[in-house]
Amino acid sequence: MGISIRVRGLHKEFGDVAAVRGLDLEVRTGECFGLLGPNGAGKTTTLEILEGLQTATRGEVEVLGRTWEKAGNALRERIGVVLQENLLSDKLTVRETLELFRSFYSQGPDTEELLALLQLTDKSDSWVVRLSGGQRQRLSIACSLAGDPELIFMDEPTTGLDPQSRRALWQLISAFRARGRTVVFTTHYMDEAEQLCDRVAVVDKGQVIAVGTPAELVASLGGEHVVELTTQPALGPPDFESVAGVTAARTTLTGRLALSVSRPHLALPSILARIAERGAELSGLTTRNATLEDVFVSLTGRNLRD
Template sequence: MSLLLRGVRKAFADVVAVDGLDLEVKRGECFGLLGPNGAGKTTTIEICEGLTAPDAGTIELLGLTWAKSANELRQRIGIQLQETQFPEKLTVEETLRLFRSFFHRGISVDESIRTAQLEEKRSSRVGGLSGGQKQRLAMACALVGDPELLFLDEPTTGLDPQARRHLWDLVDQLKQAGRTIILTTHYMDEAERLCDRVAIMDHGRIIALGTPPQLIASIGGEHIVEFAITSHDAARVVDVTVLTAIAGVQSHRVDAGQHQLTVRDLHSTVPHIFAALHNQGLHLSDFRTHSATLEDVFVGLTGRNLRDE
């Protein structure tokens, strides 16, 4: 087992950030930790990384604890924070040589530069790098000690699509090499694409756990049907009971004027939805369908209200 948490709790004054958390991550697994702002995932990660002490509970990484084996753990894990501040006057190569010097063993500076595709920026000062290049440098620094367990805390936030895809490819390579990866992200497509299993946190607890396909199946349908009625009909009330009574319709919700139905079988259900709306005298301004995703699971479980950190 690469990571084991039992009864972990952390409170800041009257705010309980982590509330009796139990979690297991297997060796060689890419594990996603998801949750809305204020769910407790960042605190959980900081506790696992040894940056924050828990109020209660036990944490084991690679069979070791921070209390007894802190120095050994620092040699065996890698961390990429949400935002890393590097000395801006150092070059990419100098920065990596500095980080490599912290570890007894690891990969060469040349290899880490190749892994992050920073060959052309080897002699460039960190202060002149783009956001994506700095993220790649942060990843290279996290890998330079050849870690068995790697923490990636929102590694692609703020990156353009091309840079995101590059980091996805890099994470895929790390998975194939057998490393254990703990990933936090706000991009549900990223978690769905990269993670073997996902845990969704809210209010300091795990509220859902499983593979992405398992979690998607848990919402009771394979497809999402979205529609909106015209502004002319906006004052009229949609009879939801008629829609949810249609065979194959699992659930209904409204978001910003868009009605969303979770359904099992599109080709047999959609004609009945059209007929039900027509019988109510409603006209559509928008109608679309898509396969259910991890984002549908996330929103269904945690709600749509924004929260403060």
């Protein structure tokens, strides 16, 4: 499998603010690759550098085996971009917008195909200003596909989409990948990353702090399940760190205790015994599968939306 993106020692500063701090990254050809992290982690800045919209302060960036400095025009023919916010012309119709974007490329699907693909045929003669937020987002995605790209970048592409449109976009991404194309996207939806991504990179403070398949990252917690509980009086993570079967303990934003465990049915008796030893009473308990958000909190001590 080839490499579609290679980044080494990427830095980007805006005055005294360092948005990206020595980021390293490789994306394989034909995979769906996700960037996860909180707001301000450097994800969007990194994408904009990969898309040729920003220049790096220093570091090496190769996209499809080329650099933006030497092959900018050629790269623009081969990639598609879905920005976090689009600035499409309000006074063009949906059809006119797609025809405009299609004219930028030497090859690609025709306008009718793009309209059908993003379920916009019935809105083809509507002005962009009259579209809903979800419809505008679908139009933005259609524009990104106008040149039949080998590689597509998507910055939170399903924000604002209704559940049906979101699922339709998932299918579109899967079909795009099935043709051997590459997808790089950011998201705050963990189910999205787990469903779509071959691999994900966790980004924090401008650096990649972990990378792997969703399953590999969840397994790195040392437990594939999470026991969440509340007690009266409230107990803290230190009360459970030495309990048999508990691999990690933390407090959630809602004040519940979250304990990572491999085998809930074996760990629960020890957890309940520890609560009794501390003279507390159990007031709430749930179990669930560990998620990528648990991975992020474990690595950084923060939630994805912090």
